Amino acid sequence: MYIFGNGRVITQDKNNPYLEDGAVVVQDDKIIDVGEFKDLSRKYSDAEFINAKGRVIMPGLINTHMHIYSSFARGMKIIAPTRNFDEILENLWWKVDKNLTLEGTKYSAYATYIDCIKNGVTTVIDHHASPYHLRGSLMTIGQVAEEIGIRASLSYEVSDRDGEEIAREGIEENIEFIKWANEKNSDMISGMFGMHAAFTLSDETLKKCQEAMEPYDNGYHIHVAEGYTDLENSLKVHGKRVVERLNDFGIFREKTIAVHCIHVNSHELDIIEKSKCNVVHNPESNMGNAVGCSPALHMIKRGIKVGLGSDGYTSDMLESYKVTNVLHKHHLCDPTVAWGETPQMLFDNNREIVKKQFNCESGILKIGGKADIIIMDYLPHTEMNGDNLYSHILFGMAGRGTVTTMVNGKLVMRDRVILTIDEEAVLAKAREVSKEMWKSF
CATH class of the missing domain: 3.20.20.140 (Metal-dependent hydrolases)
Incomplete structure (x- = not known):
């Protein structure tokens, strides 16, 4: 079990679009709770804590x-x-x-x-x-x-x-x-x-x-x-x-x-x-x-x-x-x-x-949705709320600001480090293979 918390949560759920200090709780491949961090951190005290450090938690x-x-x-x-x-x-x-x-x-x-x-x-x-x-x-x-x-x-x-x-x-x-x-x-x-x-x-x-x-x-x-x-x-x-x-x-x-x-x-x-x-x-x-x-x-x-x-x-x-x-x-x-x-x-x-x-709910942070979650390295310098979050995404965020990525309940990147494969070795091999492909032209 994981709890993503201590961050601003953009849910993409129109019934609950934004939490200023929110948390998302994951069990297996599903989201089992979304709410205020202070409440959920007590309720799920045994969960592994993924600390957003005030940054943005949002769907993959x-x-x-x-x-x-x-x-x-x-x-x-x-x-x-x-x-x-x-x-x-x-x-x-x-x-x-x-x-x-x-x-x-x-x-x-x-x-x-x-x-x-x-x-x-x-x-x-x-x-x-x-x-x-x-x-x-x-x-x-x-x-x-x-x-x-x-x-x-x-x-x-x-x-x-x-x-x-x-x-x-x-x-x-x-x-x-x-x-x-x-x-x-x-x-x-x-x-x-x-x-x-x-x-x-x-x-x-x-x-x-x-x-x-x-x-x-x-x-x-x-x-x-x-x-x-x-x-x-x-x-x-x-x-x-x-x-x-x-x-x-x-x-x-x-x-x-x-x-x-x-x-x-x-x-x-x-x-x-x-x-x-x-x-x-x-x-x-x-x-x-x-x-x-x-x-x-x-x-x-x-x-x-x-x-x-x-x-x-x-x-x-x-x-x-x-x-x-x-x-x-x-x-x-x-x-x-x-x-x-x-x-x-x-x-x-x-x-x-x-x-x-x-046939599954992804791209949304709500109970029952797939645990596809990212943390973005974005600390707003103006107020962020449920009415202006798309403007913050448009003018303030970039893909390379992604710090942590979870797919289907599995952490595949944490603190910019790919966890499932050896990124350096794989990309070194990709450079070799692509160079050979270029020669064939």
Whole structure:
């Protein structure tokens, strides 16, 4: 049993949003009490005390769209031109994934999960690609997640860009992992059916994906209308817009994650809204790739569940939180927008998306919730309360301020030290493996 106390508690529970001097009590993988520190410290005097020292205690953060393998591109010199989104894909990302071995996949997972934990992220929904070392890749990433102690939902992005045989292997990889995760019936690991994007998938492959998924209610994980190329290809080759075409193959369902949804019209949003699927907004990636600004605020207004992801751009979800807020103000030339929608995406909608994946309550500090808890090194210099806490998070906190991270009742980092693996040794090996990958370019 643990008691997190002597800190300011942000619960994300609207019935009890903030405690100035609060405590959270954990037994096994669940939160069993939340309240005033002076009361709970007496009531649970035998619990191991995690002293926040006046800092902020809050739920672990969630990333609903990640590319773990992208970590091996950090610092890499890009020789080929990357003047537009198509060239970024062809000359960077599709070369990175083609040069990933299973060992590369494994150590990119170690590196990314460490980065996530050190930025207070306790749940990751990942979208993987390694076409020339595809089989066993999801299990490899899943085993690293289990070893390091982070919650993960995994999928492989099926695509026709590397040929029919690799597309078939991608379908099989997804289904095998979904079967394994479903049988495991864990709230720490789950599987989705990944696909790259409509413009890299033929009707024949989409049909095969649909047929493979018929026995399962797991969702799809797919990039939707991210760049204009996706829309242009869909109209030119298939005579339909992206969402319309994908809808013909039953892609949009309640557990599906439709990533980006930038170049969509009102009719396509009708389809998405009716399906009750989830959209994930990735502001930094969209800006970096110059693909446009998502109509995320409009989608939220329509009642579409829009979560927040990083698309591999960062592991710091509080960085994405800040960029979301300013991007939409800038794009709409309106400083009054995004104050409510931004925290809704990160703290409310991400939690609901994860609940569909794992059937558990995470991202909230309340009795019965999963014990995913972080301590942030933030001491406010103005009053913090239940009405202004999102402003404190926006302007005062950063992911790297995470001091301690607990996932599912297990301490995985304490006082900035990773407890479940040898961080220094693992990252040294990751540097070796990534350097070899760079040479293969």
